[in-house]
Amino acid sequence: MNEKEQKSQFALLLPVEPGLECLRSRWILESRPQEVRNLVFWDTFEWGVWFGGYLLSSCNNLLQLTDRARWPGSVLCQEAVPEEVPRFWQEFASGPMRTALRGLLGLRALAPVAEGIFRHQQYDLRNEDGKVVCRLKLRSVTALEPEKLLLQDCQLLPLLGYEAEAADVTACLTEAGAHVHTYHPVELLLQSSGNPPRRYTLRPDFGLKAATPAREAINTIVRSMLDLVHANLPGILQDRDTEFLHDYRICLRKIRSLLSLVKGVYPVTDIQQIRATLGDLARQTNRLRDLDVYLLAREEYLDLLPSPFRPALNSMFDDFALEREAEIRTVTARLASPAFQQLLHDVSVYFAEGTQHPTSAAAALPVEPLVFARIYRRYRTIRKIASGIDASTPDEGIHQLRIECKKLRYLMEFFNELIPGDRSATLQKQLRRLQGRLGEFNDASVQQASLLAYREQRQPGAEISLGLGGLVSVLYQQPQQSRIFIKQSLDEFCSGSTAAIFKRTFKLSASHITTDLYRQTNQ
Numbered sequence: 001m002n003e004k005e006q007k008s009q010f011a012l013l014l015p016v017e018p019g020l021e022c023l024r025s026r027w028i029l030e031s032r033p034q035e036v037r038n039l040v041f042w043d044t045f046e047w048g049v050w051f052g053g054y055l056l057s058s059c060n061n062l063l064q065l066t067d068r069a070r071w072p073g074s075v076l077c078q079e080a081v082p083e084e085v086p087r088f089w090q091e092f093a094s095g096p097m098r099t100a101l102r103g104l105l106g107l108r109a110l111a112p113v114a115e116g117i118f119r120h121q122q123y124d125l126r127n128e129d130g131k132v133v134c135r136l137k138l139r140s141v142t143a144l145e146p147e148k149l150l151l152q153d154c155q156l157l158p159l160l161g162y163e164a165e166a167a168d169v170t171a172c173l174t175e176a177g178a179h180v181h182t183y184h185p186v187e188l189l190l191q192s193s194g195n196p197p198r199r200y201t202l203r204p205d206f207g208l209k210a211a212t213p214a215r216e217a218i219n220t221i222v223r224s225m226l227d228l229v230h231a232n233l234p235g236i237l238q239d240r241d242t243e244f245l246h247d248y249r250i251c252l253r254k255i256r257s258l259l260s261l262v263k264g265v266y267p268v269t270d271i272q273q274i275r276a277t278l279g280d281l282a283r284q285t286n287r288l289r290d291l292d293v294y295l296l297a298r299e300e301y302l303d304l305l306p307s308p309f310r311p312a313l314n315s316m317f318d319d320f321a322l323e324r325e326a327e328i329r330t331v332t333a334r335l336a337s338p339a340f341q342q343l344l345h346d347v348s349v350y351f352a353e354g355t356q357h358p359t360s361a362a363a364a365l366p367v368e369p370l371v372f373a374r375i376y377r378r379y380r381t382i383r384k385i386a387s388g389i390d391a392s393t394p395d396e397g398i399h400q401l402r403i404e405c406k407k408l409r410y411l412m413e414f415f416n417e418l419i420p421g422d423r424s425a426t427l428q429k430q431l432r433r434l435q436g437r438l439g440e441f442n443d444a445s446v447q448q449a450s451l452l453a454y455r456e457q458r459q460p461g462a463e464i465s466l467g468l469g470g471l472v473s474v475l476y477q478q479p480q481q482s483r484i485f486i487k488q489s490l491d492e493f494c495s496g497s498t499a500a501i502f503k504r505t506f507k508l509s510a511s512h513i514t515t516d517l518y519r520q521t522n523q
Contacts, residue, residue, distance in 0.1 A: 012155075012156070013151070013153045014138075014153055014154055014178050015152075015178065016149065016152060018176055020154070022173065022175075023125065023169065027125040028125070030123065031121055031122075032121065033121075034121040035120045036119050038059060038115070038116075039057045040115045041113050042057070042110045043113045044104075044108035044111070045243070046108055047199075048106065050197045053067065053068050053069065054066065054100075055071050055186055058085055063079050063085060064077075068186075071184075079093060087109040087110050087240075088105065089101035107241060107242060109240045109241035113195055116142060116189045117144065118141055118142075119138075119140045132159065134156060134159060134165055136156060136157065136169075138152070139154065141189060150185070150192055151185050151188055154173070202228065202250060204224055207220070209368075209418075210366060210368035210369075211366045213364050214362050214371075217367040218258065218262055218265055218266075218367075221258060221414050222255055222258070222259075225255050226251075226344075228247065228251045229251045229252065232251070236335060249289060253282060254410055256279060257407055258414060260275065261411055262370070263362075264361040265360055266357060277346075281343065284334055288324065288328060292324070295324065301471060306470075312463035313471065315460075316464060319454075367415070372415075375412060378407055382493075383499065385400065386494045389401065389486070391483065398483075399442060402439070402441070405435050409428070409432070412428055412431070419505065427498070427501060433493075434489040437482055441486060445479055448476060451471060452472060
């Protein structure tokens with residue numbers, strides 16, 4: 001920047017006509033060479049880059065990560081890439097890019113989200129004496145497919161000593177229809193592409209009220225979960241990343257769990273059939289998810305073993321990768337089949353607005369006291385199980401505790417907006433901590449069993465068997481260590497103070513449900 005040049009604090013949105021032509025009656029406009037760039041912007045399904053405050057763009061095989069608020073300046077890091085942009089953060093070559101993208105992408109894959117043509121051109125404005133009195137930076141953004149001008153604006157760069165002339169330039173442009181704007185050019189491009197950034201969550205708010213009838217509330221929740229199921233299907237079919245399948249399965253599991261926990265809201269036989277259908281859909285993807293978990297944990301597994309044992313285990317992971325190629329073809333064929341689409345359609349229709357079903361005992365009850373009673377009952381069940389947990393408890397007892405905790409978490413997440421905020425945060429934080437410990441225990445146990453099954457089925461050579469044995473031994477130690485942490489988290493979650501919060505929040509709020517009806521709907 002010229003030492004006499006001052007940075008503009010605003011941009012003026014210009015009408016296509018007359019643009020800058022209105023200035024020629026008073027000043028001489030000298031244009032500098034125009035810079036034209038065709039930019040492709042990249043992000044994940046969850047918009048991790050955008051909501052992290054950044055933009056990732058490519059142009060002529062150069063990928064740049066920039067601060068979104070200060071774009072196009074403030075390039076944080078850049079990397080020359082081959083013709084195909086890497087999909088995952090691990091695939092980038094430079095350390096700075098890998099480090100920056102790791103936290104923004106996680107397990108998600110990059111994909112192009114928008115493409116546009118960005119033109120920049122600087123103009124010098126000279127007065128009748130030939131002196132430069134102001135500079136302008138003209139910018140335009142054009143969307144592709146179909147081609148459409150989205151934005152044309154300019155920034156004034158006043159020069160010291162010529163502030164009055166800059167004010168005259170601003171006034172002249174304003175009279176011609178220009179006005180100050182705060183549009184972000186990339187955001188306009190994304191909106192034009194029909195793909196604006198949206199927050200993605202598996203725990204949305206449902207707009208429930210305490211007095212919302214139970215069936216209406218459950219319908220609303222299930223519809224939202226089914227929307228998420230549908231949103232993740234294209235990513236599974238395209239095999240973009242493993243999180244699509246992960247979230248798809250979570251949504252199916254949440255719906256099944258919710259329907260089992262709110263008995264009396266729908267006819268029993270209907271719900272049994274729907275839960276069976278959803279269970280079948282989830283089971284069809286079990287093996288694919290198992291393989292994803294193994295392959296994602298490949299480096300973690302190898303790091304558990306001494307270096308001499310690692311090469312032998314690589315062949316096992318190569319087997320898993322080959323099996324996954326076959327399994328993803330099987331799963332995508334099922335998900336694309338008319339039979340699958342019909343099943344999902346039938347479930348969606350059942351919970352659609354306006355669909356009528358026979359009345360049930362709890363269908364018209366206000367949802368808050370009904371659900372709060374069940375949350376409190378679930379918590380008491382967990383406390384009862386926890387009282388019998390000690391060092392000698394079989395693995396099955398720990399697994400049962402994990403299942404009960406998951407049911408409680410789902411209920412509290414679904415109806416979180418009905419729970420007083422301070423209490424909800426405290427209780428769910430403790431529950432998540434306990435569930436994390438229980439999940440670690442379960443994962444290690446399942447992985448042991450799977451690795452032993454692999455050795456049994458494949459009958460690998462001596463070196464691989466030795467490596468497998470070492471890995472299983474290490475994994476065996478993890479559940480034993482987890483038991484200590486589980487006990488600590490249990491003591492916190494089942495303490496008298498936590499129990500008092502549960503009682504005050506859920507039991508007393510649900511106390512006006514009659515005993516008979518409570519028994520009838522909680523069998």
